[in-house]
Amino acid sequence: MNSEPAHRADMASTAPVASLDWRRFLTGHWPLAIGMAALAGPTIVSLGQGPWQEESGVHGVIVLVTGIWLMLRRWDDIVAMRSIGQPLITAALLAVALPLYVAGRAFEFISIEAAALLLAMVAVMQQYWGMAVVRMLWFPILYLGFVVPIPGWLLDTVTLPLKVLVSELVTGGLANLGFPVGRLGVTLYIASYQLLVEDACAGLNSLVSLSAIGLFYVYLIRGSNPVYSLLLLAMVIPIAIAANCVRVAALVLITYYFGNAMAQGYLHNFAGMVTFVSALLFIFLLDWLLTPLRNVLERRSSVT
Numbered sequence: 001m002n003s004e005p006a007h008r009a010d011m012a013s014t015a016p017v018a019s020l021d022w023r024r025f026l027t028g029h030w031p032l033a034i035g036m037a038a039l040a041g042p043t044i045v046s047l048g049q050g051p052w053q054e055e056s057g058v059h060g061v062i063v064l065v066t067g068i069w070l071m072l073r074r075w076d077d078i079v080a081m082r083s084i085g086q087p088l089i090t091a092a093l094l095a096v097a098l099p100l101y102v103a104g105r106a107f108e109f110i111s112i113e114a115a116a117l118l119l120a121m122v123a124v125m126q127q128y129w130g131m132a133v134v135r136m137l138w139f140p141i142l143y144l145g146f147v148v149p150i151p152g153w154l155l156d157t158v159t160l161p162l163k164v165l166v167s168e169l170v171t172g173g174l175a176n177l178g179f180p181v182g183r184l185g186v187t188l189y190i191a192s193y194q195l196l197v198e199d200a201c202a203g204l205n206s207l208v209s210l211s212a213i214g215l216f217y218v219y220l221i222r223g224s225n226p227v228y229s230l231l232l233l234a235m236v237i238p239i240a241i242a243a244n245c246v247r248v249a250a251l252v253l254i255t256y257y258f259g260n261a262m263a264q265g266y267l268h269n270f271a272g273m274v275t276f277v278s279a280l281l282f283i284f285l286l287d288w289l290l291t292p293l294r295n296v297l298e299r300r301s302s303v304t
Helices: 004-014 024-029 030-049 062-073 075-081 086-104 110-129 131-136 138-147 152-176 202-222 226-234 238-257 259-291 291-303
Strands: 179-184 189-190 193-196
Touching: 004 030, 004 179, 030 075, 030 193, 062 202, 075 131, 075 259, 086 131, 110 138, 131 138, 138 202, 138 226, 152 189, 152 202, 152 238, 179 202, 189 238, 193 238, 193 291, 202 226, 202 238, 202 259, 226 259, 226 291, 238 259, 259 291
Parallel strands: none
Antiparallel strands: 179 189, 189 193
């Protein structure tokens, strides 16, 4: 008897699943590709012309690129797990996403528009890759949610108490060092100058950016230890407050010694980037300092 066919069948069952042929996929589903491009293109342009140019949204492009990369690095798993999705779930998601997208686009609510686009993408992903793949990619999907800009009124409401806290800390610290500084609400007074912390402390808006980048770093580097990852993420807000205290104190001192014009130039040209980069570096430094604690947690998790 010839055993070659059985041998070939066994090899086929153990061979890895072939990667998806993008050319064949796009050729067979070109209406889908055109439709998704028609939805995503205008939204990305609007984001680039609006929120992504503001300090609270500088992370948008980074999140979009790295989020797509997080999915592509799991491509072999996606191909191996893909299956036909459930049409009812797809229809339900699109029934919510498409009207919201149209409304957000028509009334220029970019937050609603971007959120609806992400939901529509998830619906299409579920239909063509299956719910198992969607569950596997829960983190990249959650992470891409940072592309959706937070409305300004909500961001101001959240950051106002932090601005008051920063103004108190800076005033108290400089006063203890002997500087003639005072405070009324979120307005700081030094010599004959006054600074509005609401503007000078706009770096607190970078909380969203720091949270996004910190989440990416923790998932990619420390994701194997959930307890430690949550601890590191919890430090994002204190780090942002500390970085902005340094920022506001620097602005106050520059105003005191060199005048308001110099401080405004520093604010617009350097302060935002310096604050964000320094806070990000501090996250890396804190991760390094907490290495002994991380090793203990990893040993305990391996024992249990």
